[in-house]
Amino acid sequence: MTRKNRLDLIHYSKIVLAVGALAAIITACGGRNTAITTEKPAETTKVEVQTMKPEEVPAALLDGKYAKVYAYFSDEFKQQLSEADFVSMAPDLLKDIHSFKQASVMQHNGGDQRSWISDSGTMGLTTVFDEKGAILGLQAKALTSFPETDNRLTKIKYDWPLSGEWYIVWGGTNVLVNYHYEHESQRYAYDIVQSKDGYSYKGDPLKNESYYAFGLPVLAPADGTVVSIVNDIRDNEPVGVMNEKVPAGNEVVIDHGGEYSVLAHLKKGSVKVKVGDKVSSGEEIGLLGNSGNSSEAHLHYQVSDGAELFKSRSININWKDGIAPVQGEIITGE
Template identity: 60%
Template sequence: MMKKRNNVNWMHYSKMGLALGALTVVLAACGGNAAQPSPTTVETTTPPATTEQPTTDSDKLTAEDIPTALLDGKYKEVYDQFSDDFKKQISEKDFITSAETSIKQVKTFNEAADMEINDADVRSWVSDSGDLGLNVTMDKQGTILGLQAKALTPAPATDKVTTKNEYAFPFKGDWFVFWGGNNALINYHYEYESQRYAYDFIQRKDGHSYSGDPLKNESYYAFGQPLYAPADGKVVSVLSNIADNEPVGKMNPEVPAGNEVVIAHANGEYSVIGHMKKGSALVKVGDMVKTGDQLGLVGNSGNSSEAHLHYQVSDGADLFKSKAIQIKWKDGSEPVQGETVTAK
């Protein structure tokens, strides 16, 4: 039995726009109505004055250096690269104390995922024991915008179970996995049995999920993209009258999944396609669909901070009363956060 650890959120107050900040903190909760964990509250104090020379670019730690630096006790070097806003949330002394406590039994960190999105570099690692995750977010200048140590609780029994049916991706072209994988560090849904193996997909071009005004839905590459049936089945639920959230960042937790289509497949499996664009559903309850039939368009409805697709397969039609099942994709892939999948 693995020892349970407490989460240590050394805060994640970044100003990368919805681009990443909101995705990291909020999009994780998309489609969910379970209470979300809140960051650990820390008392902040003014760091002691220093007469040391400022860090030069050549001295800066890279994102991939962070785990080793922490394990080597280079807490000050790490803290020195915190953004000014980050430093206002936690003093150097408190950071060092919490870091020492949280990783004192860790021997190594193994990379779990990495992604570059909207001018930020996001890296994640899992400890050798598997019960602690580490995540860092840096900007292009090497400034640390967020750092988190997160307790992980693996679910090996359900991790070994996959859907009986094979599923096609419910879109065409290249899509980026923002949340996906078998731990809560790289897939926020994992902590909740009803959404454990859900995916959140966005579109990314030149490292960005949008172009233009970040407050407008139309600026996001995913918004308005067509969605398709991932397997043959019968439509058992359709919701299409929920307004898309705008300005982007405003969310609607009253209807967490937003506009959605639920399809019943063979073997008691159900596809849940969420956050669709208002009025875009092309199917109705009772319709029989074939793999590849268009269902509607990607939107930004419900508890969503940015246009994206929430997709999962469950053992029942009700998203919150059913259990998610790990998807067996037709192409044999096992995509995780930071990867791009291509569907024809």
């Protein structure tokens, strides 16, 4: 399966980040705290632990404090990238950059992910910290923008397809906050979870039932006609094992009159509509699940210009109430 046919949610327990030209790979979170420690005078044994705040990383890098930043890398990260390589290559990555502007903050499932865009708009920077202050990942990435399609919104105004509070894991108009953005067929897609106290689950993270989103109603975002359904794909368990053979898993596709809602990763057997059914905005069409190429219970939602997801182009959604959801935001549906 090619990358363009991929639908998934990067789970923090299995996050993978390439560090620009360094090509360093993060394969796990939860590394030991590698923060610098300094001992007080000999007469005491108390140790003061110094930490670097996530928001301090861009300035530290621009000031050339590469070794200081590296000191906070997790043990796993250091195994993938030596200090010598990081210190020698970082200047090239940051060449001609004078400042960074924050693009998103996502504190979720034990990780603290921050993204920034350079003053030129041509490069993005992302860091992931664990709860103890260790840097699990640092990514420098060239940015490409598509302003013409960014500004071309759907003709229809859409309702939020879920009730209650929901957390945006991927969404927005650059690849830092929305990994779908690179791919025309999914450019303006959203991956949405439910989060409580910073976590999308409680209990055993390998069981679907532990995830707050699993089994909750998914709603039609506008009036339309159902043109396609899939309802027989099992939900992935243990959580984290994904089904790449059927990327969207169980799904419902609704024709709103030339614009098509794609609601993917639904729970097996939960789809309540049939092809040809007329649906109204707010009508329940199925339950949220973890089917297809999905690493935990979440809703993949997008609007396309055709009914076949990977043969169509994603359209930037014109939401009711003027919202413009981006990664790290909480959206409340009625």
